[in-house]
Amino acid sequence: MTGRPAAMPYILMYHSISRYDSDPYRITVSPRRFTAQMAWLKRRGLRGVSVRELLLAEASGQAHRMVGLTFDGGYADFATDAVPVLLRYGFTATVFAVAGMLGGENAWDRDCPRKPLMGAAELRRVTGAGMEVGSHSVRHVSLTGAADAELEMELKESRVVLEEALDREIAGFSYPYGHAGLREVDAVRSAGYSYACAIWRSECSGRHALARTCVGDSDGPLRLRAKRLAHDLRWGRS
Template sequence: MAAPPESTPWIAMYHSVGDCSDDPYRITVTPDRLDRQLSWLRRRGLRGVSVSELLAAPSRTGLVGLTFDDGYADFVDDALPVLARHDCGATLFVLPGRLGGDNAWDPLGPRKPLLTADGIRTAARAGIEIGSHGLAHVDLTQAQDIALHSEVADSRKLLEELTDSPVAGFCYPYGTLDQRVVDAVREAGYTYGCAIDPGEINSPLALPRVHIGQNDTAVRLFLKYRLHRLRRRPVEGI
């Protein structure tokens, strides 16, 4: 039996928005493709919102969570205008330990610049929810306890100081998590966490998401939207 739509929120996972000619990890969509994807949502009566807005809505019917991981600098120039054109919100997960740096964790490259502190503030002023992706994009399941606490708790504190706003959401680098990591996220004061496939962990701190890429045309988007709601079990506690 399919889970009720209300109990299985659909959250799309984006990364970079820009030139995807050299994209070995398939993390980039062009601004034109993003525009077409958001147009597809809007034609079907769906509106992209931040994860906090999605979870707080009395009814999630007609709402889709939009998330952008890693905090690439192209978000401000290439993603923000498209989101605004379609009256969509989003959550941007950033790395306060790599401000103004690049995606050094991707060995195949290409090197993509990350947002500076000013860039993150620009996104926040535009109404984008800012969430933490940890400090430096490490696999938290392999981190020692002290490093885990720093990645989770210190990153939240730094972002709250940077934006002068509370930070509610955490995104697990690489999508990897276990119960120890989820417990650390809870203890740090986050109200939700975004994963990819959380496995047996069922919690608002381990929300499943659907990867959206350059090849996701209307047909693929429809299938991903439908299959997510049919295959995902209800998330307990939301």
């Protein structure tokens, strides 16, 4: 059983927030566009929150005007370009860090501009500012192609590294590339994570495979509204 909910909370997925010249994988949103997107949420009476906060509010029936904000990869620009905007609007968010590459670069993004990643000190600063840190594995590999022992290591070691760096519990996980099947979802649950984020809706959808809506640099007010409506129609939310 996957524990699939009757309705899926609305969670947006970002990666990098920075100025750019080349973005072949479309993982980057410019600071100007990101600010406009957060302002759009605020104007509509919505509040961006971490996934942990969103799920707690869902459990008590208080999440009606909340939107989950997630940032995969642990890029350094989360601290420099995203967090100041989030704080300006009274928002929080969850950033999923690659535990084995703290302070390094996005080596997993082939043929893509190199981007620096947050180190332990930067992760501590963003948690001090009210953000949540989750795990994005040890090495950012596709878990569906990993052997059982490798899968267990990616889940458990990444959590240990981040908990030691931050001296706090790591509750959430995000599947690299969004790759997650029944085996991976069961392994994440068994590893002790209280929730996990996928990307697409699937047979695994539920608390340990939360579907998310991708947000890009081309998403202005009309596209944001269309994406919200599509989510509500798909998951039966009002």
